Amino acid sequence: MAVTRFAPSPTGYLHIGGARTALFSYLYAKRFGGKFLLRIEDTDRERSTQEAVDAIFEGMAWLGLKSDFAEIYQTQRFDRYAEVVKQMLAAGTAYHCYASKEELDQMRAEQMARKEKPRYDGRWRPEEGKVLPAPPEGVRPVVRFRNPLDGQVVLKDLIKGEIVFDNKELDDLIIARADGVPTYNFCVVVDDWDMGITHVIRGDDHVNNTPRQINILKALGTTPPEYAHVSMILGADGAKLSKRHGALSVTEYRAMGFMPEALLNYLVRLGWSHGDQELFTRQEMIEKFDFDHVSASPARFDMEKAYWVNHQYLKITDPAVVATEFDWHLRRIGVDPANGPALEPVIEQQRERCRTLVEMAEKSRFFYADLDGYNEKDAAKHLTAEGAVLLDELAAALEALPEWSAPALHVAVNGFAAGRGLGLGKVAQPIRVAVVGMAISPPIDQTLFLLGRDRTLARLKAAVAYVQNKS
RNA sequence: GCUCCUAUCGUCUAGAGGCCUAGGACGGAGCCCUCUCAAGGCUUAAACCCGGGUUCGAAUCCCGGUAGGAGCGCCA
Numbered sequence: 293m294a295v296t297r298f299a300p301s302p303t304g305y306l307h308i309g310g311a312r313t314a315l316f317s318y319l320y321a322k323r324f325g326g327k328f329l330l331r332i333e334d335t336d337r338e339r340s341t342q343e344a345v346d347a348i349f350e351g352m353a354w355l356g357l358k359s360d361f362a363e364i365y366q367t368q369r370f371d372r373y374a375e376v377v378k379q380m381l382a383a384g385t386a387y388h389c390y391a392s393k394e395e396l397d398q399m400r401a402e403q404m405a406r407k408e409k410p411r412y413d414g415r416w417r418p419e420e421g422k423v424l425p426a427p428p429e430g431v432r433p434v435v436r437f438r439n440p441l442d443g444q445v446v447l448k449d450l451i452k453g454e455i456v457f458d459n460k461e462l463d464d465l466i467i468a469r470a471d472g473v474p475t476y477n478f479c480v481v482v483d484d485w486d487m488g489i490t491h492v493i494r495g496d497d498h499v500n501n502t503p504r505q506i507n508i509l510k511a512l513g514t515t516p517p518e519y520a521h522v523s524m525i526l527g528a529d530g531a532k533l534s535k536r537h538g539a540l541s542v543t544e545y546r547a548m549g550f551m552p553e554a555l556l557n558y559l560v561r562l563g564w565s566h567g568d569q570e571l572f573t574r575q576e577m578i579e580k581f582d583f584d585h586v587s588a589s590p591a592r593f594d595m596e597k598a599y600w601v602n603h604q605y606l607k608i609t610d611p612a613v614v615a616t617e618f619d620w621h622l623r624r625i626g627v628d629p630a631n632g633p634a635l636e637p638v639i640e641q642q643r644e645r646c647r648t649l650v651e652m653a654e655k656s657r658f659f660y661a662d663l664d665g666y667n668e669k670d671a672a673k674h675l676t677a678e679g680a681v682l683l684d685e686l687a688a689a690l691e692a693l694p695e696w697s698a699p700a701l702h703v704a705v706n707g708f709a710a711g712r713g714l715g716l717g718k719v720a721q722p723i724r725v726a727v728v729g730m731a732i733s734p735p736i737d738q739t740l741f742l743l744g745r746d747r748t749l750a751r752l753k754a755a756v757a758y759v760q761n762k763s
Numbered sequence: 764g765c766u767c768c769u770a771u772c773g774u775c776u777a778g779a780g781g782c783c784u785a786g787g788a789c790g791g792a793g794c795c796c797u798c799u800c801a802a803g804g805c806u807u808a809a810a811c812c813c814g815g816g817u818u819c820g821a822a823u824c825c826c827g828g829u830a831g832g833a834g835c836g837c838c839a
Contacts, residue, residue, distance in 0.1 A: 301839045336838060393837065400836090409765035409835060434837055452768065461766055461835090469837040476839045500767060500834040523769075524832080532832090558775095561788090565776055568787040587776080589769045590832070597775065597789040607802085645801040655800090670799095709798090720798040732800045 294326035294490050298357075299480070301333040302344035305541035306351030308533065308593065309495065309525045312559040316522060317493040318357045319560070319581040329487065330359035335366050335479055351542035355552050356574075364487070366479050373474040376482050376512070377435055377467060385511040386467060388433035389416035390425075411463035412436070435468035437478070437508055445503035450520035450583040452496070457503040465504055477501055481508045489517050496521040520583050523563060523590040530592060547624075549648025550598070551617060554605035558598045563587045571604055603647040611636040614643070621653040622660065632660035633742040641734035641742065658728045659743060663751065666758070667730035674731060679722035680759035682712075686723065687752040696745045702737035726755030 298314040300306065306314075321328040330352065334340040352358075380386035389412075391399075400410040417438065418424060427433065440459045447455045467478035474482075484492060499521050509516045527533045533540060545555050557572055564587070566572070566580045606614060615635040622629045629635060638656050646652040666675065686708055693704055709719040720736040727748055733739045740748050 299839095303839075333839065339838075389837095396837085404764070407764040411765095411835070455767070457767075463835090466837055471837080473837085475837070480839090495833095496768070497833055498839090501839095521768090526832090528774080530831080562775065568777065570775095570788055585777095587769095591776090592774060594774045594789070600789055603802095644803090705798090716798040718798085724799065728799095730799090734800090736798060 294321050294324040295329070295488050296321040296326065296491050296493055297329045297331050297484070297487065297489055298352075299331040299333050299483075299494070300348055301336065301339070301476075302341060302348060303336070303339040304344055305347040305543060307540045308542065308545070308559070311351065311355060311357075311542050311555075312525060312562065313493060313495055313522050314352065314357050315355070315556055315559055316520070316564075316581070316586070317491075319577050320491060320493060320520075320583075321360075322578045323581055326490070327360040328357075329361045329364065331364040331366070331483060331487075333366050333476065333479065335473060335476060337367070337473075347541070347543065354546055355542060355556060364483070366483065369479070369483070370474070372486065373468075373479060373482055374472065377474065377478075380437070380467075380511065381435065383511075384418075385438050386435050387416065387418050387438055387464075388427070389436045389464075389466070390427050390431050390433045391415060392431070409461070412465075414464060417464060432470040434466045434470050436464040437467050437504070437511070439464050439504065439507055445506050447499075447502050447506065447519060449499070449502075450491075450518060451523075451586045452499070452521055452588045455499065459503075459507070462504055462507070467508075477504055478508065481505050481512075484517060485509065485512065485514055491518045491520060493520045493522065496523050520586070522586065523588060525562065526590050526592045528592055528594065533593065546617075546620075547650075549621065549650035549652070550602050551605045551609065551614065551649070553609070554602040555598070557605070558601040561601075562591045562593070571601070571608075599647045606639075606643040606646060606649070606652070611639040611643075614639050614649075617649050618652060621649045622656070625653055625657065627653065627657055627660045629660065633744070637742060641738050645732075645734070655732070658733075663729045663754075665729065666725055666755075670725045670731040671758075674722040674725045675755055675759050676722075677759060680756045682719060683722055683726055683752050684756045686719070687749055687756070690740075690745075690752070691749055693745075696741065698737045698741040701740050705736055705740075722755075723752070727751040 296317040298310075298317050300310055300314075318328045320326075332340075332345060332348070334345075349363075377386065381388075396412070399413060403410045416424060416433075417436070439462050443459050445457045445459065445462075447457070449455055465477055466475055468474050483489075502519055502521075506516045525533055542555070546552070553574065556574070556577070560572065560577050560581070561570060564581065565585050569580075572580065618635050618639055619629050622635075632638075638659060639652070642652050642656055646655060686705070689704060689708055690701075693700055705719060705723070706716060709716050712719075716736075721731055723736055724731050724733050724739070727733075727743055728739065734742075743751075
């Protein structure tokens with residue numbers, strides 16, 4: 293039984309690296325029939341916002357990464373943290389420190405000047421036979437963890453392997469601020485302990501925190517969980533992901549036209565592999581995910597590959613499922629999905645030529661809204677005098693069609709071209725420009741069928757008029 | 764500065780000492796197919812960071828460089 297958690301701090305949107313960490317946590321829990329929970333680390337009241345909380349929920353919901361429990365907020369657990377601090381103080385595994393911020397800043401500056409690693413020097417740490425200074429008047433102390441002085445902490449990381457830290461390198465970190473608010477490293481430990489987290493899966497920027505957390509857990513008399521530190525995701529240029537690279541928040545990927553499952557698939561393959569397999573259903577991800585095949589090195593986000601994966605999903609996903617997102621995108625560009633053909637058949641026709649839903653929405657706009665003029669180049673090439681003659685005759689032929697179906701249109705248009713000794717392209721291209729506005733669309737029979745008789749005929753006639761007016 | 768991490772085609776990766784003449788995928792190039800755009804099919808270029816060991820044998824193990832990254836808060 294595995295219990296994992298995703299524990300973001302609500303200081304911004306759900307970014308792509310966080311989403312991958314959440315995914316790995318989710319998959320690992322599900323793989324062993326365990327539980328996955330979402331915990332909001334909002335102890336920093338200054339920087340935490342409700343908007344960020346909402347953005348995280350929105351991103352998680354869109355990706356379908358559901359928590360098995362109600363979300364937990366650290367700010368609601370202050371009583372519990374205070375209780376544990378009290379216990380530790382009583383047990384002597386924590387102590388009060390009266391050093392001021394200025395004092396500490398100065399200490400660190402001096403250490404840096406001496407080219408030492410800046411760390412707390414233990415001036416208020418009680419030791420056998422040591423005489424502590426008298427607590428200064430009116431100063432509220434912080435609480436520090438009494439980290440062991442000697443020995444080592446051995447972290448057996450599921451991804452990075454064994455990492456050994458000397459306790460000498462670790463200082464006595466603050467677990468409760470002067471105002472009594474507990475700090476991150478402490479809350480995490482208490483929470484993971486209380487919630488029975490068996491596997492802590494998080495970004496590798498936390499590796500250096502881990503030995504301290506393990507020491508606290510040991511001081512509390514409990515066994516530390518397993519740890520898996522996931523490397524970060526880099527931008528295409530190898531630098532840290534930033535606004536410059538375009539996409540950070542999961543929501544932005546939705547806006548770019550990604551299917552949630554596709555983004556998940558791209559993300560799971562970024563740093564993890566299962567032989568040569570590229571595409572995984574969610575069920576396969578759950579069944580196959582393991583830390584043995586998670587790479588310890590950082591990976592770059594490759595937009596091209598992400599688009600490819602998305603395209604594969606558009607092609608294989610049930611159109612009814614795609615329709616939900618497609619609908620969202622059409623509305624987003626001001627197109628009313630009700631004012632035209634059903635979405636599913638349009639998706640079936642468009643999906644092999646669209647890598648994103650944005651592209652699909654734009655290329656399908658003509659089905660639902662009036663033409664906004666013709667593409668200049670395409671019109672110049674295909675809406676010529678000869679083209680107009682063809683379109684005029686064709687309109688008459690189509691008007692007489694007893695049945696408006698793709699096969700009937702296929703026979704009609706092909707027959708029309710053959711009857712004039714023309715290749716299909718000679719006829720299809722002018723039709724395209726006339727009804728689509730440009731020379732790109734699904735096969736002409738399907739295009740006309742989906743567009744419908746009335747719109748088709750009206751647009752063919754409008755194109756003829758356009759040519760006549762031009763001359 | 765100190766501690767820790769990382770290193771295979773441009774990118775994501777396979778690789779657990781001989782199966783490696785280093786495989787797959789994206790992207791690139793070329794060809795085929797074709798009513799447009801695509802999709803599809805075939806072909807192709809492209810990598811083990813460097814130097815030492817260990818071993819009969821190293822992309823794989825060890826050490827040292829180099830290069831990237833993370834951390835060193837009364838932030839998370």
